[in-house]
Amino acid sequence: MNSREAVLANIRRSLGVRGDEAPRNFEVETRLAQAPAGVVPKRGQGDASARLAIFKAEAERAQASIAEVAAWTDAPAEVARFLRENNCPATLRMGADARLDAMPWSETSLEILHGASDGRDLNAVSAAFAGIAETGTLALVSGADNPTTLNFLSDNHIVVLSRDAILADYESAFAKLREAYGKGGAPRTLNLITGPSRSADIEQTLLLGAHGPRRLHIVIVG
Amino acid sequence: MTLIATTAKFKDNVHAALTDARLQGALGHARNFTVRRAEAAGRLPEFEALRDSARAIKDHTLAHLDLYLEAYERKVRDSGGEVHYAQDAEEARTIILDLCKSMGAKSVTKGKSMVAEEIGLNHALEAAGIDAVETDLGEYIIQLRGETPSHIIAPAIHVTKEEVEREFRKAHRDLPPDRSLAEPEQLLSEAREVLRAKFLAADVGITGANFLIAETGTSIIVTNEGNGDLTQILPRAHIVIASLEKVTPTLEDAAQLLRVLSRSATGQDASVYATLSTGPRRPDDPDGPSAYHVVILDNGRSSMLGGEFEDMLRCIRCGACMNHCPVYQAVGGHAYGWVYPGPMGAVLTPSLIGVAEGGQLPNASTFCGRCEEVCPVRIPLPKMMRHWREREFERRLSPAPLRYGLGFWAFFASRPALYRLSTDLSARAMHLIGRGKGRFSWAPFAGGWTRYRDLAAPQGATFQSQWRGRSGAVR
Numbered sequence: 001m002n003s004r005e006a007v008l009a010n011i012r013r014s015l016g017v018r019g020d021e022a023p024r025n026f027e028v029e030t031r032l033a034q035a036p037a038g039v040v041p042k043r044g045q046g047d048a049s050a051r052l053a054i055f056k057a058e059a060e061r062a063q064a065s066i067a068e069v070a071a072w073t074d075a076p077a078e079v080a081r082f083l084r085e086n087n088c089p090a091t092l093r094m095g096a097d098a099r100l101d102a103m104p105w106s107e108t109s110l111e112i113l114h115g116a117s118d119g120r121d122l123n124a125v126s127a128a129f130a131g132i133a134e135t136g137t138l139a140l141v142s143g144a145d146n147p148t149t150l151n152f153l154s155d156n157h158i159v160v161l162s163r164d165a166i167l168a169d170y171e172s173a174f175a176k177l178r179e180a181y182g183k184g185g186a187p188r189t190l191n192l193i194t195g196p197s198r199s200a201d202i203e204q205t206l207l208l209g210a211h212g213p214r215r216l217h218i219v220i221v222g
Numbered sequence: 223m224t225l226i227a228t229t230a231k232f233k234d235n236v237h238a239a240l241t242d243a244r245l246q247g248a249l250g251h252a253r254n255f256t257v258r259r260a261e262a263a264g265r266l267p268e269f270e271a272l273r274d275s276a277r278a279i280k281d282h283t284l285a286h287l288d289l290y291l292e293a294y295e296r297k298v299r300d301s302g303g304e305v306h307y308a309q310d311a312e313e314a315r316t317i318i319l320d321l322c323k324s325m326g327a328k329s330v331t332k333g334k335s336m337v338a339e340e341i342g343l344n345h346a347l348e349a350a351g352i353d354a355v356e357t358d359l360g361e362y363i364i365q366l367r368g369e370t371p372s373h374i375i376a377p378a379i380h381v382t383k384e385e386v387e388r389e390f391r392k393a394h395r396d397l398p399p400d401r402s403l404a405e406p407e408q409l410l411s412e413a414r415e416v417l418r419a420k421f422l423a424a425d426v427g428i429t430g431a432n433f434l435i436a437e438t439g440t441s442i443i444v445t446n447e448g449n450g451d452l453t454q455i456l457p458r459a460h461i462v463i464a465s466l467e468k469v470t471p472t473l474e475d476a477a478q479l480l481r482v483l484s485r486s487a488t489g490q491d492a493s494v495y496a497t498l499s500t501g502p503r504r505p506d507d508p509d510g511p512s513a514y515h516v517v518i519l520d521n522g523r524s525s526m527l528g529g530e531f532e533d534m535l536r537c538i539r540c541g542a543c544m545n546h547c548p549v550y551q552a553v554g555g556h557a558y559g560w561v562y563p564g565p566m567g568a569v570l571t572p573s574l575i576g577v578a579e580g581g582q583l584p585n586a587s588t589f590c591g592r593c594e595e596v597c598p599v600r601i602p603l604p605k606m607m608r609h610w611r612e613r614e615f616e617r618r619l620s621p622a623p624l625r626y627g628l629g630f631w632a633f634f635a636s637r638p639a640l641y642r643l644s645t646d647l648s649a650r651a652m653h654l655i656g657r658g659k660g661r662f663s664w665a666p667f668a669g670g671w672t673r674y675r676d677l678a679a680p681q682g683a684t685f686q687s688q689w690r691g692r693s694g695a696v697r
Contacts, residue, residue, distance in 0.1 A: 003313060007309060007524055008288050011287050015285065015527050016528060025289060032293060035474045038478040040268075041268045042267070116509040136492075142504075147507075147508045148509055149508075149509045152452050152455070171477060174473040185438065186439075186440055188503055189455065190497070191495065191496075191497050192492070193494065197446070197448040198446050198494060199446060199447045200446075202363075202386055202406040203251050203406065204254050204379070207406060209411075211357065
């Protein structure tokens with residue numbers, strides 16, 4: 001018997017089951033197929049403007065900064081302003097996301113770099129898959145459009161989020177994920193990000209910018 | 223060799239901890255956790271309902287653990303990853319070492335993992351000539367100090383900033399010796415810089431997992447620093463080490479558990495990073511690991527199922543029980559002598575390393591019940607500590623004076639008339655002897671008490687006889 005079989009056999013011995021009982025298998029298959037929601041907090045619920053208000057309040061509680069612009073074409077100016085006001089260099093790395101690519105970056109003086117980060121980029125911009133109002137959380141998916149390294153290796157991470165993509169809760173974000181990747185599917189990496197990186201490991205003093213970004217700036221479009 | 227447990231020397235460890243003024247100062251910082259947890263729980267009206275939901279999910283999963291593990295394993299394989307089972311710590315170490323060797327790994331970065339501590343992974347990697355670097359700031363600090371974590375989510379909570387500075391000056395010799403490291407900010411930014419280079423150079427990244435999702439074959443880590451993410455996306459391979467009870471049916475179930483985990487642990491509504499990883503990098507991915515392995519550890523847990531300690535397998539490692547424990551607050555985590563401290567450690571340790579070695583820990587409780595009150599998955603920790611005490615007594619592992627003392631007491635307690643007569647007589651006698659001062663500063667067989675405080679002298683009659691006098695009858 002190999003270790004896999006030994007572990008499973010010991011689990012079954014302890015539980016007093018064989019493993020092929022139809023009702024148990026049915027119960028597990030049903031739960032996996034239906035993925036029932038449990039208790040979903042009311043906090044994030046509401047219409048689009050209520051969700052926007054909660055998202056902003058919660059993200060700011062987690063020390064993210066927020067700006068709102070009317071259209072995607074307005075985002076580059078806001079990104080440039082944010083970097084300038086924080087005395088950051090005028091360089092910016094991004095992936096191949098079509099929404100970011102279509103923006104008028106040439107109207108700013110930012111030097112734009114493309115692709116994954118090798119750890120030398122101070123600034124990066126990503127487009128979010130969704131926002132979660134309940135906790136002011138961003139959902140970002142991996143891939144060529146928005147490489148995961150940008151979310152962690154930059155000092156200043158800017159995330160552009162469509163107002164329509166601000167959902168009430170985690171369950172709504174998972175529903176959107178299933179639409180995009182199929183039931184039971186997932187991107188290589190899904191990052192749920194709430195505020196900039198932090199640590200309280202030295203005498204419980206909370207400090208921002210542990211290993212990931214020191215600043216998280218969210219630009220909401222729409 | 224796994225970490226050597228000093229659990230059997232618990233009493234000596236406690237004495238040393240209580241007389242360590244520096245440690246006592248550092249432990250004061252742990253009290254922030256209780257305030258923050260209460261605030262976060264208070265902000266969410268559904269918090270108690272979520273605890274019930276979390277408990278139900280864990281109970282359901284444990285009752286179907288074999289099937290969820292099989293489902294999880296299938297999904298990991300579908301996404302291009304590999305699953306390995308380890309029956310014990312040695313097998314887990316062997317699997318990970320073999321994987322590292324097969325990939326020609328020279329350096330490994332590690333995200334924070336209590337299971338890696340449990341199997342003594344760092345020693346095994348170092349012994350095989352592989353450079354293993356802890357990347358969580360707290361874990362990095364204690365790795366430099368050659369220590370084990372004293373708290374499951376704040377591993378360096380026993381260390382002062384002056385000690386961190388001393389350690390950094392010793393370890394980071396290539397940095398200017400006259401640099402200032404007096405402030406926590408300076409210590410953090412130095413660690414960030416030193417570890418950034420390690421992240422980029424590592425061949426393999428090893429993380430734990432808070433949850434393994436059967437629905438999608440996903441591993442989830444929850445962190446605040448982002449170190450776990452850099453550990454798992456930069457190297458060529460990502461190895462996950464997790465114990466088997468971490469399997470969770472669906473993403474929805476994980477959302478329930480995440481909601482109680484962050485609030486119970488650090489009092490955050492959400493931890494900064496909850497990262498879901500599924501398989502190795504995809505064909506068009508510009509980053510991420512090329513190989514993805516999951517090592518599922520049993521190490522005695524499958525035998526806890528179906529028994530009186532099964533409830534312990536609901537634990538999601540938030541640390542709330544130790545944050546709220548008066549014993550932990552007084553002695554810190556190292557006194558517990560093995561990997562898991564506090565109330566959850568007092569219950570889990572004897573299950574994993576045996577009651578002969580870990581049986582003293584369940585005695586480290588005042589039975590105040592705060593651990594159970596705050597446990598997000600409602601584990602009846604005090605009840606389970608009592609079970610262990612009973613087992614320790616049954617197996618004659620308790621000290622002789624305790625066993626004889628209890629036998630002596632039981633003789634009287636099971637004979638009510640004799641019990642009343644003897645307590646009545648001794649209460650009167652002690653009243654007569656002690657009436658001058660009203661207290662004793664010494665009494666036979668009570669040195670353990672009177673060495674630290676006086677024993678109040680009885681007022682003259684026992685409670686039972688006073689009650690009889692008051693109400694006329696005892697029912």
